């Protein structure tokens with residue numbers, strides 16, 4: 001998929017051979033929110049993970065009364081894929097609920113961005129990732145994982161893998 | 162499924178109407194180990210989760226170079242099930258690798274038991290669970306979640322759910 | 323300190339040679355709540371940890387916008403003590419805010435109990451612990467860690483320590 | 484303290500009014516490693532946190548047999564400071580053991596860098612941080628937290644603080 005940059009979602013996705021897989025990934029991330037278990041934050045998040053072999057695994061946040069035992073949507077998607085035998089990934093799309101659509105911050109608007117923990121878990125499986133940060137209206141920003149977690153600590157630093 | 166107690170795995174599981182679903186759950190937990198990503202502990206663990214509707218979701222441990230960002234097999238299984246729309250569960254089976262089969266400890270032998278974090282994540286979705294702790298030879302112990310996490314902290318304590 | 327059981331806080335703690343250290347531990351757990359950083363749960367918790375050498379380390383919950391990156395009061399106390407060179411502990415007292423004083427549940431009233439993650443972190447440093455679960459009115463229940471985390475998974479199970 | 488860039492540690496730190504506090508912070512991060520509880524990774528890490536009021540809190544990694552319940556040195560330092568009433572911070576220094584001193588990687592050599600989880604926990608308390616990434620020989624790189632966690636998710640995104 002493409003490099004960094006912001007652009008509106010295509011109004012007519014049909015007829016775009018390259019766009020279709022991406023649109024599917026984005027749609028799956030939006031749909032994944034519907035399964036979120038988030039009674040504490042009331043902040044549903046969805047994620048969709050594209051494997052190297054072209055399969056998509058979706059995830060949602062799963063919270064806990066002991067907040068620290070919850071997990072984000074992105075990590076849920078990765079754990080699902082790993083547990084089904086996939087270890088090589090190409091892209092992650094992240095979507096959040098539309099509740100906060102009126103809060104236009106300075107630069108990032110209401111694009112959802114992954115937390116540092118999720119960036120680290122993605123990085124365990126390589127640095128060659130595209131991360132799609134979406135808004136409720138369908139627009140997105142795409143970043144390389146290295147842009148989101150520069151100078152990262154990884155498996156090589158432990159010299160064990 | 163049955164209450165607490167230890168017993169050998171049935172030698173002839175066929176022809177046991179009640180036993181078959183349990184044997185399937187146990188087998189799925191053993192198979193789930195094969196997907197474990199555990200380059201740091203080299204300690205593969207598998208889990209299989211039985212939903213109230215009779216479906217089985219399997220999980221494995223997924224580790225990270227930043228050890229604290231890893232996750233256990235049991236939590237992986239729960240997150241998978243939640244992300245597919247299931248929120249009511251009946252039983253969890255846990256299996257570990259056979260590497261340590263010669264370490265016979267006092268009372269528990271080498272039955273694998275869930276960590277406290279996994280007990281808490283299970284407890285988020287109710288206290289009415291059977292937890293099957295297995296050994297490599299197929300024998301198991303079954304415990305109620307309340308036995309494994311007595312006097313538990315849960316959603317009610319936050320009065321938010 | 324004493325074994326399990328529930329009792330009212332002594333009205334006049336002075337003049338009790340054995341009671342004074344306990345009263346100090348309980349008081350420190352209550353005071354520790356004042357430092358809690360909990361803008362998300364609005365549920366301040368305090369903990370006080372008694373080391374084998376008689377020192378007390380206090381902790382509070384420290385939450386995060388990414389809920390899973392927060393930490394409980396009990397773990398904060400243990401990490402503080404470890405980082406100051408202590409590795410042997412005798413007792414932990416836990417205190418929560420009085421906000422929910424009117425919610426009288428069946429058996430545990432509004433005694434605060436540790437989450438499974440904290441029980442596991444305590445267990446890393448031995449099973450010979452007293453855990454004081456308190457109420458806002460000063461009464462408490464004391465449990466052994468083994469009662470709170472039976473059949474626990476621990477360092478021996480990895481045969482590495 | 485200064486902006487980004489790499490430089491050797493000053494050979495003669497005495498007589499440098501501005502350098503002394505930094506040298507103290509770096510030294511404290513190195514010393515903090517000595518308390519690390521890391522029987523699983525055998526990878527001691529130390530951190531030292533400078534508060535807005537000029538105090539230093541040190542931390543080390545504290546691991547667990549359930550790997551995911553461990554915590555890094557940086558988070559230990561922050562939790563300690565919070566639990567002592569500090570919520571505004573200026574700088575963090577991180578030091579690792581010298582075990583791997585012969586592994587000269589391409590760009591970062593063996594400078595230790597914080598994991599994504601620690602970057603997120605730092606970010607909870609503001610984006611105006613200097614992070615000192617050190618090597619065993621005393622040299623360091625200093626980065627702004629924003630450089631280490633760009634486009635970060637934070638408290639504002641939940642509109643709750």
Ligand SMILES: [Zn+2]
Pocket residue numbers: 072073074075114115116117118119388
């Ligand atoms: Zn996350």
Ligand SMILES: [Zn+2]
Pocket residue numbers: 233234235275276277278279280549
């Ligand atoms: Zn676990």
Ligand SMILES: [Zn+2]
Pocket residue numbers: 066394395396436437438439440441
């Ligand atoms: Zn806890």
Ligand SMILES: [Zn+2]
Pocket residue numbers: 227555556557558597598599600601602
């Ligand atoms: Zn870290």
